[in-house]
Amino acid sequence: MSRNRPRQTTWPDAARMTARAFTTLFGSYAAAAGIATLLARLLPGSRVEASAWGMILSFLLFAGFGLWAFHERRLLVVAPVLWGAAAVSIGTTFLLGVRP
């Protein structure tokens, strides 16, 4: 009886997949949180409303980034985009400081 076994996974494959999964889960969260927070900080109007819009939209960004991170084949594109977006948005929010 033959074994119904998928193709053997090599160590480099596993390492790439681990890096992609890590970037997808945490990088997408960081990018979504950073952009939603920057949006909330910059939106005109009341602080409460701006914060709420940021929170409401954040999950859509998170899911969208996560899907793109697995659709784009080049991890060397995915990782810089997601971690870069997170770093820029979070850094900008820090520089702006808490809304007075």
Next chain:
Amino acid sequence: MTPPKDSPAGKALRQSMAWIHAWLGLLAGWILFAMFLTGTASYFRPEITQWMQPELRPAVVPPGQAAESAIRYLQRTSPDDLQWFIYLPDDRTAATRVFARAKPNPDAPPAKRRPEFKLDPATGQPLEARDTRGGEHFYRFHFQLQIPHPWGRWLAGVCAIFMLAAIMSGVITHKRFFADFFTLRWSKGQRSWLDAHNVSAVLALPFHAMITYTGLITLVAMYMPWPVLANFSKPAEFNAQAYGAPPEGKASGRAAPLLPVGPMIDAAARTWGGDTPRTVVIRNPNDAAATVTVLRSTAGRLSARPDSITFSGATGERLYQSPPSGPAIATAGVMLGLHLGHFAGPVMRWTYFLLGLTGAAMVGTGLVLWTVKRRKPNAAPFFGLRLVERLNIGAVACLPVGMAAFLLANRLIPPGMADRAKLEVATMFWVWFGLAALSLLRPARRAWADTLALAAAAFTAIPLVNAMTTNRGLVPSAVTGDWLFVGFDAAMLGVAALCGLAAWRAWPRAAVAAPSKPRAAKIAQPAAALEETHVA
């Protein structure tokens, strides 16, 4: 129907989305199934709690009277407390619940949270009933997963975001929404599982998308607090401004009698266009600085935002009213309301329940499809396939038996037994996981059928055991017009029938029967072709 021509980029997108969809669904599927099933049951949380305390049959009284009788009880038992919380009964909850918070003692370590009491709404006397978590158990489990705080909520959040991404990728993967709506081919092996998954997903897609996104919003303050931190140096200010939390004043030290709260409740109801209050919070009772905060019920309202009005307990003067909400807070309130479903009347609540079951069916059929798609004829299953199959049995077939065991334990554990509420909860998990372990001893196909048959038997046993251990069985309840108990027993028989049907379909005879040639040919399709079929 001939699928439209697809561009290479579109085809690549659909294929990558199909791959992601399968893996997201698999990784989170077992927990999502449990979240869907227990969350769906939670639409009847108050009714389950009432069923689990059959001793209680309190009279229905107006909210003002229930509040006054509860205050009389609290004045007798704890007049010097810091705060009294009074949860008023409505047409779905039988009893008034009260909870008192003691004044903090700076010289003593923080006291343990006091227990909550159930009172007769008419008399204010404590109600004696069996200790149980009731419907609250299913509700809490569906987002806390019986894992210590905050890890259970985080795990539920990760699964929910996987679900959201799975829905989005599933939508992109599909091209035949309208056709899939009407396509269900029985007894066609993998095709049937794919059809069942598509039908349950497409049929209730707006509900699934809504319930997943709004589920994330219910805990957004925990999952995504950063926008608030960018705008508020003190996050508590956000809550105060967003939800209109009343100021928490200090006691003056001067005694003053607490005015009757009935007129305050009536005044609040008039302000809210006749909406009834749900909760009354009295701070510093019998002090000149006492406040009475009346919170609006979310029943019958689409928004679950907790509007409130605060009165002086000593003078009756209106001190504070939660401000009207802006578009974003109103949106969040409606999202929360849509998820909780408190606005729903009986018909809409049953609709929610049935849609929730389609959600569980969508996840369950997706999990089964993963294994069916990868099983090859005349080939021994690889380790991952066997593992997933066993986990599928453990989640999809064994959990319902665990839930039935929780309800049966409520009737079979003696009412006065110590820690019986914990024992009921423990019964669910012992039966669930114990059965999953036992199912390993049986061939997979046989384990599916046996466990589903056991689920059917367990759910059938619920009305029988209820009739044997209480005087509120199906027949006497129908005679006396006790429709909650009639409905509960009928629902259990309905679930039993569903499980029985599933057991009958899963019975191994279908596996041993010689497949017809066309069917065998379909089963033998190569994986790539099957993937293509799913994408198309």
